[in-house]
Amino acid sequence: MTENENRQPEATGGGLYREYISNPLMSDTASDWSPLHDAAIHGRLCSLQQLISQGHGVNLLTMNRVSPLHEACLGGHATCVKYLLEQGAKVDAATIDWNTPLYNACYSGSEACVNLLLQNGAVPQGQCALASPIHIAAKRGHTKCMTTLLNHGALIDYNVTHLGTPLYVACENQQMDCVKTLLNSGANVNTSKNLESPLHVATKNLDTQLVNLLLEHGADTDAKNAEGKRPVELSLPNSSLEKLLLQWEGPLSLKQLCRLYIGKCLGYSRPISVSKLSIPQQLKDFLCYR
Structure with missing residues (x-):
C-alpha cells in the first residue's frame, strides 16, 4: 500500500x-x-x-x-x-x-x-x-511534517528533475500554507523546473493570492519558460491577475528591496530568528509580510 x-x-x-x-x-x-x-x-x-x-x-x-x-x-x-x-x-x-x-x-x-x-x-x-519526503509533504499540504524535516536538515531547495523544488511542488498543488512556510524559511522563489518558475505555475493556475505572495518575496516577472513566455503572458488579457503582474514589472520599491535583503541575510534561520529579534513588533510583522 x-x-x-x-x-x-x-x-x-x-x-x-x-x-x-x-x-x-x-x-x-x-x-x-x-x-x-x-x-x-x-x-x-x-x-x-x-x-x-x-x-x-x-x-x-x-x-x-x-x-x-x-x-x-x-x-x-x-x-x-x-x-x-x-x-x-x-x-x-x-x-x-x-x-x-x-x-x-x-x-x-x-x-x-x-x-x-x-x-x-x-x-x-x-x-x-x-x-522525496519533503516533496510529498509539500504536495499534500502537510506543513508541520515539512517544517519538522527542515528542522532536521532536509534541503529546502532540493531540486528534483521531474518534480522541481518543494516550493515549486507546493505552488503547483496550490498549498498556500506550505508555500508561506517555505518562503519564510528562505526558499529560493525563482528556482524553476525545466525553466518554469513557481510564478509561472501559479499564474497558469490563475491563483491571484499565490501570485501576489510570490511577487512579495521577489519572484522574477521577467523569467521566461521553455516557450519563451513571461508569467504575465500566461495570464488572461485584462484580468486582475494580468494587472497585478504588470504592477510588479520594473524596479522594486526601496521598501521591498530592504525587506528582501534582510530576508536574504537571515536565510534559513528565518522561522525562528524573526520572532527572536530585538526589534519592534511592527518591524517583525513587516519582515513576515503580515
Whole structure:
C-alpha cells in the first residue's frame, strides 16, 4: 500500500530470505500480505505485540518490500511506529518504489510519526529523489511534517528533475500554507523546473493570492519558460491577475528591496530568528509580510 507515483523497480543483489519475506514464491501483494502488516496499517498495537512475541519478524517484507513499519507510518499510527522501532524495525527500509517509512509518514501527514522516525535516525532527505519526503509533504499540504524535516536538515531547495523544488511542488498543488512556510524559511522563489518558475505555475493556475505572495518575496516577472513566455503572458488579457503582474514589472520599491535583503541575510534561520529579534513588533510583522 504505497504511493504509486514515480514507480521504479529496485535492483537487488543476493537472495531473498524467508525471515524477511512471507511468501517468496508469490509475487502479488495480496498473497504475501501478513497479519503483521494488517495489524500495523490498522493501528492494532495489541495484535502487533502478540504477533511479534509469537516469533513473527518485525522486518517481515512483502514481495514489494513493504514492511510493517511502512504500513504503520502510512496509517499514521504513532504508538505502533514507536513499538516497531523499539523492536528493531529498520527505520530507512525502502520499498521497490523507494518509499521509506518517512516518506509514508509525510504522505499521511503524521507529524508524530515523522518525529519518531527522525529521532530514531531516519535520513531526512530520503534515499532516492524518486520518493522525496519533503516533496510529498509539500504536495499534500502537510506543513508541520515539512517544517519538522527542515528542522532536521532536509534541503529546502532540493531540486528534483521531474518534480522541481518543494516550493515549486507546493505552488503547483496550490498549498498556500506550505508555500508561506517555505518562503519564510528562505526558499529560493525563482528556482524553476525545466525553466518554469513557481510564478509561472501559479499564474497558469490563475491563483491571484499565490501570485501576489510570490511577487512579495521577489519572484522574477521577467523569467521566461521553455516557450519563451513571461508569467504575465500566461495570464488572461485584462484580468486582475494580468494587472497585478504588470504592477510588479520594473524596479522594486526601496521598501521591498530592504525587506528582501534582510530576508536574504537571515536565510534559513528565518522561522525562528524573526520572532527572536530585538526589534519592534511592527518591524517583525513587516519582515513576515503580515
